[in-house]
Each structure stands twice: as C-alpha cells, then as structure tokens.
Amino acid sequence: MSLINQQYIKLLFQELKTHEYPSNYYFSLQGEKSCFFRVNKSKLRQATHVDQSNLNICIKNADDESLFDVQLTGCLHEDVRRVNAILDENVEPIELTAEAANGLIEDQETIQHKHREAEFLEILDDGDDLVGIFTDGELFRGVARGGDEKLQWFETARADVDYSIYEKDSCIKEFFSLDDLSREKIAEAISKSKENMSVLQGEKIELTPGVYPAYFSPSAVNEMLGMFNWHGVQGKAFAEKQSVFMELLEQKKSFHPDFNLRENFVLNLSPKFNEEGEVSEEMIDIIKEGQLVSPLVNSTSAKKYKMNANKANRSETLRSAELVAGKTSESELISSLSRGLYISDLHYLNWSNKKNASITGMTRYGCFFIDEEGRRMPIKDMRFNMSLYDVFGAWLTELSLESKIFSDAHTYGSRSLGGAKVPGVLSSINFTL
Numbered sequence: 143m144s145l146i147n148q149q150y151i152k153l154l155f156q157e158l159k160t161h162e163y164p165s166n167y168y169f170s171l172q173g174e175k176s177c178f179f180r181v182n183k184s185k186l187r188q189a190t191h192v193d194q195s196n197l198n199i200c201i202k203n204a205d206d207e208s209l210f211d212v213q214l215t216g217c218l219h220e221d222v223r224r225v226n227a228i229l230d231e232n233v234e235p236i237e238l239t240a241e242a243a244n245g246l247i248e249d250q251e252t253i254q255h256k257h258r259e260a261e262f263l264e265i266l267d268d269g270d271d272l273v274g275i276f277t278d279g280e281l282f283r284g285v286a287r288g289g290d291e292k293l294q295w296f297e298t299a300r301a302d303v304d305y306s307i308y309e310k311d312s313c314i315k316e317f318f319s320l321d322d323l324s325r326e327k328i329a330e331a332i333s334k335s336k337e338n339m340s341v342l343q344g345e346k347i348e349l350t351p352g353v354y355p356a357y358f359s360p361s362a363v364n365e366m367l368g369m370f371n372w373h374g375v376q377g378k379a380f381a382e383k384q385s386v387f388m389e390l391l392e393q394k395k396s397f398h399p400d401f402n403l404r405e406n407f408v409l410n411l412s413p414k415f416n417e418e419g420e421v422s423e424e425m426i427d428i429i430k431e432g433q434l435v436s437p438l439v440n441s442t443s444a445k446k447y448k449m450n451a452n453k454a455n456r457s458e459t460l461r462s463a464e465l466v467a468g469k470t471s472e473s474e475l476i477s478s479l480s481r482g483l484y485i486s487d488l489h490y491l492n493w494s495n496k497k498n499a500s501i502t503g504m505t506r507y508g509c510f511f512i513d514e515e516g517r518r519m520p521i522k523d524m525r526f527n528m529s530l531y532d533v534f535g536a537w538l539t540e541l542s543l544e545s546k547i548f549s550d551a552h553t554y555g556s557r558s559l560g561g562a563k564v565p566g567v568l569s570s571i572n573f574t575l
Contacts, residue, residue, distance in 0.1 A: 145216045146173060146195040148295050151284050154197075154214075155293060157222045158229070163288030168200040168418055170286075173214075174557050176279030179262050181305065184272040189259050192279075194556065197221075199228060200417070265328050272332070274305025278323045281557055285419040294421065296413030298559075302551045303328055306507075307335050312342040312520070315487055315507040317361060319549040319561060338486070338508050342520040347511060349521055349573055355482035356571040357475050358533075360546040360564045365488045366533065367465060367562055369501055370403070372493065375428055376458035377439030381447035386499040386530075390434045395531050397432035398538040402466040404428055405438075411549060411561040412461040415453075416440065422453040428460075432535065463562035468541030475542055475568045479512045483521070483571060499530045502574075528572040542566035 151171050155161075160169050173195035180188040195214040200207055210228045214221050262276065282297035301323045306315045314335040320327060358366070372386075379385035389395040405426040407414035414422045420441065427435045436450075438458040444451035455461060476484060486508035494502040504525055510518045529535075542565040549561035 146214055148282070148284065148293070148297070150216070150218075151295075152293055154218065154221055154225075155286055157218065158225055160286050161289060161291040163229070165287060165289040166202045167288030168198075168202065168285065169288075170198045170200070170417060171214075171282070171284035172196050172198065172556060173283075174279060174281045176277060176281075176557055177259075178553075179259075179276040179278075180274075181266065181276065182273050184266050186259070186263055186266065189262075192556075196556070197225060199225070261325070262323060265323065265325050271307050271309055272305055273308070274303075276304070276323060276328075277302040277551070277553075277557065279557075281559060283413050283559065285413075285415055285417065287419045290419070292419075294413070294415040294419045296415070298410045300411075300549055302549055303331065304551060305332075307332070307339055309339055309343070312339060313507055314339050314342070315361075317548065317551070319547045319551075335508075338510075341510050341518045342508060344519055346520045346522045349511065349524060351573050351575060353537075353570050353572045355479055356485050356569060357472075357479060357482070358485045358567045358569060358571075359487070360542070360544075360566050361548070362485045362488045363465065363567050364546075364548045364562055364564045365491055365503075366501065366530065367403075367460075367463065367564060369491060369493070369530070370463075371457075371459040373496065375403075375434075375437050375460070377437045377443040377447065377449050377454070378458060380437050381443065381449065385437075386493060386496045387434065388497075389499075389531075390429075391437075393433070395535070397429060397531065397535045399431045400468060400541060401432050401534050401538065402427075402430055404430075404464055404466070405460065405462055406464040406563070407462050409462050409464060409547070409561075409563055411547070411563075412559045414462075416455045420451075420453040426452050460562065461560045463564075465541070465545075465562070465564050467543055467545045467565040469543055470540050472542040472544050472566050475540060475566065476512070477516070478568070480514050480516075482512050484508075484510050484512060484518070485571060488526075494527050495529075500527060501530060502527045524573045525575050526571050527574045528570075532572075533569050534567070537570040539568040541568075 176192045178190040197212045199210040212224055278301040280299050285294045301320045304317045306313055316335050373379045373384050380391055407424050438454035439449045439451045440454040440458055441451050487506050488503050489506045491501055491503040494500045505523050510520050512518055545563050545565045547563050550558040552558040
C-alpha cells in the first residue's frame, strides 16, 4: 500500500520548506485509496483499486494565478526533487526517474484487496437484474500556505452505493452513501427497491396536468437542493443581484418555518477548510426557520463586496449541507397521501424562472400514484414546473424523521468530496404535461 499519509506530507513540506515561501503560494494535497466494484446482472464484473496522491501548487498574483500538479510517488527524495523543479522554475513537473516510476507501478499492481472483494460478493443476490457501481475507501486532503508551518488535514472513509434494478421496461434507481459497504444496509435497500419494483409492474397511468400532493424521497429532495448552488446561496450572486433568491434576501418571500439549511462539517463529508486553508465554523446556518441567515461568502467576495466572510470555498457552494430532518416517519408521511404521488427521482432540473426561483424537470424511476384507498400505481413520466418557494414553503407540510447522506460521487480523475444529509419532504408537485 502507498506510504503517503498525513505524516508523510508533513515531512515532505518540511523538506520543501514550504513555510519559507510567500503567502501567495498554496500547497494542497488530494489523495485516495479506493476500491471500485462494477456490477452487471447482479454479478461482479470488475474490481479496480486506486491508490493515488497529487500535490497541487497554486501561485496567486494580483491579476492571475499559476497552477501546477505533481503525482506523488511515496519516495521522499523523488517527490522533493520533482516539486522543487516546479518551485524553482515554475515549469511543468519533470518526468519520474525510472526507479521511481517502476516503484509507483509496482505499488499499484501489488495492492491486495481479495478479502474486501470476497466481502462484497456476499452482498450480491442471486438475481440478474442489478447493475451499478459500489465504491469504498479512504479520501484525504491537506492544505498549507506559504509562510505558515501549519498543515490543515482531513481524511474520511466513505462508501458510495449507486445501482439500478431493471425489470422489463421498469427501473428503480438508488444512490446513497455510508461509512463502509455495510452488507445489512445494502441488502435492506435492495429489498425495498424490489418491493417498489413490484408496484411498477402494473399498467402506467397518465395524469392530467395540475397540482398534486406529493412525498419527495430524500433522493428527489437532494436533486432540488443541488439547485441552491446554481446562483442560489452564493455571496457573489447576491452582491451582483444574480441570485434566484433575491426576494428571500429582501424578505419579500420565505420558506416554511421548518425549513432549516446549514453547513454541518460534523458530517465529515468535506473538510471545513477551503482551498486556501481558511477554516470555517463547524456549523453555519444558511437558512433558519425559512429565513436567509447567511449566504456562503469567501474571502475574495468579502473583500470585493464588503461582506462578512464565513470561509466558503472558491465557488461559494455547499460542501457539507444538511437539511434538518422533521419528526414524522417516512412511512407515516407516505400513508397520509390520498390521490397523491410518491416521487422517487427527479431529472433534467433547470431554472424556468430565476426571479421566482422556479424549476422544471421530469419525474423518473419508480414514481407512483397513490389513490384514495392507498393503492399504488405507476405513472408515465411527467414534466413539472414549480417555485422552490412553494415546494419548500407554502406547500410544505412536513419533513421526514429519516435522512440519507448523498456524497458527491464524481470520479473525474479522482473521487470528489462533499455532499448533503437530506430528509424526505411531504409537499406538492405541479405537473405541466
């Protein structure tokens, strides 16, 4: 296994003497030790193991910045040699020596996770209808600033469960995150998915346009919450009057009093330090009792627009969001529906009217109608259009007691950090066609 860890990075930075560089130099470490299990027809088709660490160097000047990236080998003298070449000349990293390259490749090829694979295989059932990817492992981040000897460090273990179950032309999709690939929790989720799949085998009904009471699953709520990062709660967006929530800022509109959104770094989904090593509070209230308390503001926006900074990241987006749960169980909320909808997933979300914070999109995967007698019937996919002020405000009845954690599961180059803890919501949906 790779020797790169917090202690190694501290030693590397000592050798590089990063504390002697100017304060406009930023040294950030991004690493992971992950397993990827790809499944098709309920069989393990591929098990991939990734052990990688990259050092990013950012040199910020008044008008621009220079960015460099070095893949670390775990060989201290080699890593020092290559990073110093960048720091001395501001050039792209030099090639690995043959010895270091061979060592890195050998380390990648000798990772042994056979026991982990055997454990994972026990999760799979005997069916042939499950496809997905299951990811497990450790992620870590570190940041040090020139002129400062302190290394900000974050590490976490996280498993992402992302699968679909197919039967004929019906599909149930499920995604959530755990501390590890728990056999019991995954088996429970698959069992529930198959129960919902049985509902979808009936003839799909076509609903007429209009407003219907609806229970949005945590997955659907998480999709809507993601819209808060699109010109939503960012300080810069408010300062430039580009936010979709300007009327929330001006107190012309509000969300339901039970709607409480905050950054909660106790969830361990993301480091509470940003790219420049600035450390946020563990809890930051953004919307409290339906009212805007504090947008996300980084140091750049604070300085430029005379705002109060709360150490947000460069993009001023939610990193470890929590929509505070309610007090009623999901099963009770769903049972209370009469001529209403269970909304499992939402797709293709976009703004339809930014001034009114209105979104549009489509239902998909496992959504069904519940009639007056509690019978459940699958529906044809429908387009909706509605304001978030209605869904999370005037129409909102209750939030579920249960919550799910949804991490950022992107793996472009490496696994991402960040995510949200989200309950289900009993509200309404407006179908347009």
